[in-house]
Amino acid sequence: MVRIRDLHKVFGQAHVLRGVDLDVERGEVVCVIGRSGSGKSTMLRCINALETPTIGSIEVDGERIGVAVRNGRLHELAPRRLAAQRRHIGMVFQHFNLFPTRTVAENVMEGQVVVARRAKAESRKRAIELLGEVGLADHVDKYPAQLSGGQQQRVAIARALAMDPKVMLFDEPTSALDPELVGDVLGVMRRLAGTGMTMIVVTHEMAFARDVADKVAFVDQGCIVEYGASAEVLGQPSHPRTREFLARVQ
Amino acid sequence: MTSPLGSPTVSSPTAASGVTEEYVVPVADRVITRPRPGRWVTYAVVALVVAMLVYSVLTNDNWHWDVVRAHLLDSAVLKGLAVTVVLTVAAMILGLVLGSVVAALRLSESRILSAIAGWYIWFFRGVPVIVQVIFFVYLGQLYPYLGLGVPFGGPKLAFYNTNDLIAPIVGCIIGLCLNESAYQAEIIRGAVASVPKGQREAAAALGMTPWQVRRRVIAPQILPVAVPPFFNDVISMTKTTAVVILASVTDLFSAVSQIGARTFQQVPLLLVATFWYLVLTAVITLLQIGLERILTRHNRPS
Numbered sequence: 001m002v003r004i005r006d007l008h009k010v011f012g013q014a015h016v017l018r019g020v021d022l023d024v025e026r027g028e029v030v031c032v033i034g035r036s037g038s039g040k041s042t043m044l045r046c047i048n049a050l051e052t053p054t055i056g057s058i059e060v061d062g063e064r065i066g067v068a069v070r071n072g073r074l075h076e077l078a079p080r081r082l083a084a085q086r087r088h089i090g091m092v093f094q095h096f097n098l099f100p101t102r103t104v105a106e107n108v109m110e111g112q113v114v115v116a117r118r119a120k121a122e123s124r125k126r127a128i129e130l131l132g133e134v135g136l137a138d139h140v141d142k143y144p145a146q147l148s149g150g151q152q153q154r155v156a157i158a159r160a161l162a163m164d165p166k167v168m169l170f171d172e173p174t175s176a177l178d179p180e181l182v183g184d185v186l187g188v189m190r191r192l193a194g195t196g197m198t199m200i201v202v203t204h205e206m207a208f209a210r211d212v213a214d215k216v217a218f219v220d221q222g223c224i225v226e227y228g229a230s231a232e233v234l235g236q237p238s239h240p241r242t243r244e245f246l247a248r249v250q
Numbered sequence: 251m252t253s254p255l256g257s258p259t260v261s262s263p264t265a266a267s268g269v270t271e272e273y274v275v276p277v278a279d280r281v282i283t284r285p286r287p288g289r290w291v292t293y294a295v296v297a298l299v300v301a302m303l304v305y306s307v308l309t310n311d312n313w314h315w316d317v318v319r320a321h322l323l324d325s326a327v328l329k330g331l332a333v334t335v336v337l338t339v340a341a342m343i344l345g346l347v348l349g350s351v352v353a354a355l356r357l358s359e360s361r362i363l364s365a366i367a368g369w370y371i372w373f374f375r376g377v378p379v380i381v382q383v384i385f386f387v388y389l390g391q392l393y394p395y396l397g398l399g400v401p402f403g404g405p406k407l408a409f410y411n412t413n414d415l416i417a418p419i420v421g422c423i424i425g426l427c428l429n430e431s432a433y434q435a436e437i438i439r440g441a442v443a444s445v446p447k448g449q450r451e452a453a454a455a456l457g458m459t460p461w462q463v464r465r466r467v468i469a470p471q472i473l474p475v476a477v478p479p480f481f482n483d484v485i486s487m488t489k490t491t492a493v494v495i496l497a498s499v500t501d502l503f504s505a506v507s508q509i510g511a512r513t514f515q516q517v518p519l520l521l522v523a524t525f526w527y528l529v530l531t532a533v534i535t536l537l538q539i540g541l542e543r544i545l546t547r548h549n550r551p552s
Contacts, residue, residue: 015263028256037442048455050451050455056318079459079460080459083454083457083458083459084457086454086455086456086457087456087457088457090455091452091453091455093448093452095446097448097449097451097452098452099449099452099453099467100469100471100548100549101470101471101548102548103548110456110466111456111457111458114253114456114458114462114466115456115457115458115462116457143547143548144548145548145549153532156452159456163456163457
């Protein structure tokens with residue numbers, strides 16, 4: 001479903017990603033772990049072209065993201081075509097990024113109405129359905145500022161799911177939450193994983209990685225140092241840097 | 251908060267239902283407010299100063315309140331007031347439109363376009379508004395004829411006498427709106443910069459095109475930020491329009507000046523103008539308060 005080949009990203013003097021390869025199959029849940037600044041978020045943000053790769057290719061469901069190949073050269077995509085690609089890639093951010101001037105239901109309707117061109121009534125019905133699934137049926141007409149962080153993050157998940165994505169990207173979805181609110185968000189993600197959704201989750205929640213992820217990728221200094229079944233990577237890490245990292249967080 | 255009985259209350263949200271009920275603090279638990287003598291002294295000083303001013307204004311006949319009253323609804327004054335309103339509205343609307351374009355250029359990823367907008371803002375904020383207004387009113391001295399046609403001396407399709415095309419009031423509006431556009435560009439640029447980057451990213455991740463992001467996500471968030479400085483400029487503009495007196499356009503200020511000079515009652519007539527400028531400012535302020543209330547709905551607790 002997601003195929004990353006030789007991905008490099010350079011910001012000015014900083015070589016953040018140094019040749020990342022990653023394959024995620026349909027229905028797989030992959031957790032990406034690693035130290036802050038190791039490049040895990042940058043890698044995730046390249047998948048929906050929020051960052052433009054310096055070198056390397058990314059395919060989602062067989063389609064090359066962000067560029068078109070013509071006569072052996074890469075051409076920047078027109079904004080409209082890039083937008084069309086992103087429509088099928090759901091993303092959940094560390095800081096939720098809900099639209100503050102819109103109600104909870106309107107947040108979940110926004111992409112459906114504006115991008116997918118669904119009728120308002122239909123979009124609202126779907127929004128209420130999804131909000132019910134993430135446990136927020138009582139809050140549909142509130143504004144984001146009236147919700148807790150955990151509630152806001154669950155709205156953000158519903159907002160992404162409303163676009164019927166092929167893959168969901170989570171960029172440290174629980175890092176900005178108070179500890180007692182983390183469980184609710186992880187619970188929703190766990191249920192989502194159970195539905196067969198393809199998920200790539202950048203996280204520091206080792207218990208979630210162990211229990212829910214099919215595979216774990218350990219990123220260090222811009223490279224995927226170790227990638228494999230979660231029990232293996234977390235249980236018997238083969239690389240010394242993975243062992244060192246896991247010893248620190250556990 | 252105060253209950254209908256006048257006893258101090260606090261709101262206690264009952265956890266499960268989220269319903270808020272009023273809780274009356276028992277008398278024995280109330281904290282007795284500390285005396286604040288400084289406040290009373292301040293009240294007294296302010297009251298004294300105000301009383302002195304009012305007494306002086308009412309007892310000194312030189313203020314000529316009768317003359318003020320006589321000219322308050324003078325038809326020449328009201329006509330001038332209308333011109334001031336027209337100039338303000340026209341300059342602000344055109345300035346906003348032009349300013350939006352300049353702000354868009356300033357925010358462009360192209361450094362060249364951004365720099366061009368930067369120079370534009372520098373120039374039109376830097377040149378005194380009075381100079382800009384007079385320049386466009388007297389444009390006919392530089393270019394007696396304005397035409398449509400092929401540039402650099404090519405054939406002309408149509409051309410007009412500049413002074414016929416640009417009436418003095420039009421020249422005034424051009425000068426005022428160019429000046430205002432530079433300020434508006436900065437207001438809009440600042441407001442756009444205040445929207446967190448994550449908003450744009452969240453919208454893009456949903457699959458919105460750049461135009462949809464601007465219209466659906468950025469615009470609703472810059473409005474509450476841009477409205478206060480915008481209205482600040484509207485209020486400022488009502489008075490800046492007085493420079494049109496130099497182009498022989500009869501606005502509010504020019505109208506009272508003419509009557510004042512004719513009747514040798516300059517000060518009372520300035521009071522007439524002051525009255526109307528204050529009325530305009532009050533109306534604009536009320537509009538601002540109403541608009542801000544609508545635009546910041548989402549920040550209010552339920």
